[in-house]
Amino acid sequence: MEQLSLAAARRIALAAQGFAAARPARADLRAARRLVEALGVIQIDSVNVLVRAQELPLWARLGDHPRDLLPRLIEQRELFEYWGHEASLLPVDLHPLFRWRMEAAARGERVWGHVSRMGREQPDYVRRILDEVGARGPVAASQLEDAAKHTKGGKWWSWGDHKRAIEWLFWTGQIASSHRLTSFERVYDLPARVLPARVVDAATPSREDAQRELLRRASRALGIATAADLADYYRIQKPMARPLVDELAESGELVPVQVEGWREAAYLHPDARTPRRVDARSLISPFDSLIWERARTERLWGFRYRIEIYTPAPKRTHGYYVLPFLLGDRLVARVDLKSDRAAGALSVPGAFAERDIDRAAVAAALADELRAMATWLGLDRVALGRKGDLMPALKKAMR
Numbered sequence: 028m029e030q031l032s033l034a035a036a037r038r039i040a041l042a043a044q045g046f047a048a049a050r051p052a053r054a055d056l057r058a059a060r061r062l063v064e065a066l067g068v069i070q071i072d073s074v075n076v077l078v079r080a081q082e083l084p085l086w087a088r089l090g091d092h093p094r095d096l097l098p099r100l101i102e103q104r105e106l107f108e109y110w111g112h113e114a115s116l117l118p119v120d121l122h123p124l125f126r127w128r129m130e131a132a133a134r135g136e137r138v139w140g141h142v143s144r145m146g147r148e149q150p151d152y153v154r155r156i157l158d159e160v161g162a163r164g165p166v167a168a169s170q171l172e173d174a175a176k177h178t179k180g181g182k183w184w185s186w187g188d189h190k191r192a193i194e195w196l197f198w199t200g201q202i203a204s205s206h207r208l209t210s211f212e213r214v215y216d217l218p219a220r221v222l223p224a225r226v227v228d229a230a231t232p233s234r235e236d237a238q239r240e241l242l243r244r245a246s247r248a249l250g251i252a253t254a255a256d257l258a259d260y261y262r263i264q265k266p267m268a269r270p271l272v273d274e275l276a277e278s279g280e281l282v283p284v285q286v287e288g289w290r291e292a293a294y295l296h297p298d299a300r301t302p303r304r305v306d307a308r309s310l311i312s313p314f315d316s317l318i319w320e321r322a323r324t325e326r327l328w329g330f331r332y333r334i335e336i337y338t339p340a341p342k343r344t345h346g347y348y349v350l351p352f353l354l355g356d357r358l359v360a361r362v363d364l365k366s367d368r369a370a371g372a373l374s375v376p377g378a379f380a381e382r383d384i385d386r387a388a389v390a391a392a393l394a395d396e397l398r399a400m401a402t403w404l405g406l407d408r409v410a411l412g413r414k415g416d417l418m419p420a421l422k423k424a425m426r
Contacts, residue, residue: 033287035301036251037327037356042300043250044317046307046353050090058089059096063106064118067244068261069097070314071114073211074336076348077364078404081116083312087353091403101206104223108204108213112262112319119226124241127234129200145195149188156192157201164216165205168193238263239271246281248316250299253291256323260316289326305356308392310364310400318351318358330358330381346377346414354392359384360417362393366404373401377414378421390420397425 031039041047045062062085063069072080085092097116100106106116109125117125135144146153156173160166168174173189186194193215196202203221205214219227232240245260246252252260258268272294275281281294311318313334318324325331332351335343346363353359363377375397380386397409411422 028292029282029284029295031251031284031286031293031295033327034356036286036293038302038305039250039295039299040317040327041305041307041353041356042302043248043296045088046309046317047300047302047305049306050088052091054085054089054092054096056096056099059085059092060100060105062088063097063100063116065248066316067118067121067248068111068316069116070112070316070319071108071116072314074348075211077350077366079211080312080314083310083350084315086400086403087309087311087315087317090399094403098206104221107222108207109200110198110262112260112316113314119222121241121244122222122226123229123231124237126200126231127237129198132195132198132200143191143195143198145191146199149192152188153192153195156189157196160193160196160202160215161217164202164220165214166216167208167212167214169212235271238267239275242268242271242275243280246275246294246296247298249296251284251286251293251295252323253289253293255291256320257294259320286326307353307355308396309353310350310362310396311353311358312350313348317353324358328358332361345379349377352389352393352396354389357381357384359389360393361415362397363412363414366406367410368406370410371407372410373397373404373406373408374410374412375421376412378411378417379415380417380420386417386420387424390417390424393417393421394424 045065051058069081069084074080081097082094085096105119107119107122108114108116110128111117133146135147156171159171168190171189197204197215202215203218205216205221207213241261241263242257245257249256249260254269254272255265257272258265272281276283276294282297284293284295286293318332321332330351335345335349336347345361348365349361349363351358352362359381361379362375365374367374380389401409409425411418411425
């Protein structure tokens with residue numbers, strides 16, 4: 028079995044995730060399309076304290092770009108939304124690979140912590156909601172005829188029967204997400220009006236074949252990964268994924284390797300590149316596919332990361348919305364960020380250094396990244412706070 032150094036594994040992982048290439052002067056739609064195809068999935072999240080989570084993976088890899096690139100790819104029917112890795116944007120060609128998950132939801136199996144038997148318990152009501160979407164779509168849950176009587180306090184996210192029914196129809200693939208409103212509410216329509224005809228008409232692979240292909244794509248996107256890492260990328264249950272990973276290794280589609288310091292065996296994608304060096308400079312979203320598997324992040328970088336949004340303020344270690352800072356091939360700092368849109372400022376309440384770094388060099392690179400991000404977000408300035416051991420060096424670099 029081939030032995031890989033930890034440093035080589037880091038470079039492989041970064042190259043697979045799109046961090047080995049220099050950022051373009053200003054990225055365009057073609058660059059966004061290539062990136063989404065390479066990653067295979069972009070996680071969506073409603074948190075908007077800095078910017079919507081789905082925008083940050085493009086910023087991290089491409090830098091400056093028009094902020095409507097993802098909406099344009101959705102509008103052009105190149106991306107669709109489904110439960111890929113949590114709520115996600117996915118290339119439309121992956122739709123047949125998730126039909127097994129839709130079928131599981133229809134049988135009442137657990138989907139993302141939810142077990143819904145709405146279709147069995149209230150089939151007539153669900154059929155009425157489906158007919159309404161067909162007649163009125165695209166339509167949001169809050170716009171359904173039953174929304175007013177079921178929604179408590181007038182909030183679209185309140186889960187009355189209408190919301191449970193329309194979500195069940197979405198999970199089971201009987202309706203699809205057309206787009207999201209500025210409030211982040213999902214808008215639904217029939218799949219034939221959301222997806223290209225070639226995708227709707229495509230054959231449905233077996234569960235095993237679909238999961239095997241998703242594991243192949245996960246391997247390509249990760250470069251180097253354990254079986255558990257591969258399973259997590261598209262949220263395939265580990266007991267189902269492991270025998271399929273073994274099959275792919277036996278056929279030569281995955282290359283078993285041993286990575287320095289890793290207890291579990293790893294698998295290298297045959298086409299994975301090992302660049303001699305990586306010169307990245309990026310702020311990484313908590314929901315970025317580079318780091319969303321926290322155990323892998325700790326194995327690769329010795330970087331223990333936990334998002335603290337749901338931690339009470341007095342118990343937070345680093346802040347509310349903290350982004351790791353990638354410099355070269357290392358995660359060198361943690362930066363608490365917020366878009367203060369009223370003040371026109373990119374607010375930085377805290378900046379914290381990792382061990383054994385050159386703080387002046389890291390602060391200088393971080394200052395450049397913060398200025399660039401503020402410009403991209405249409406904010407006039409960067410406002411520095413007081414928290415963190417990197418903040419003195421950052422303030423000096425900003426001056």
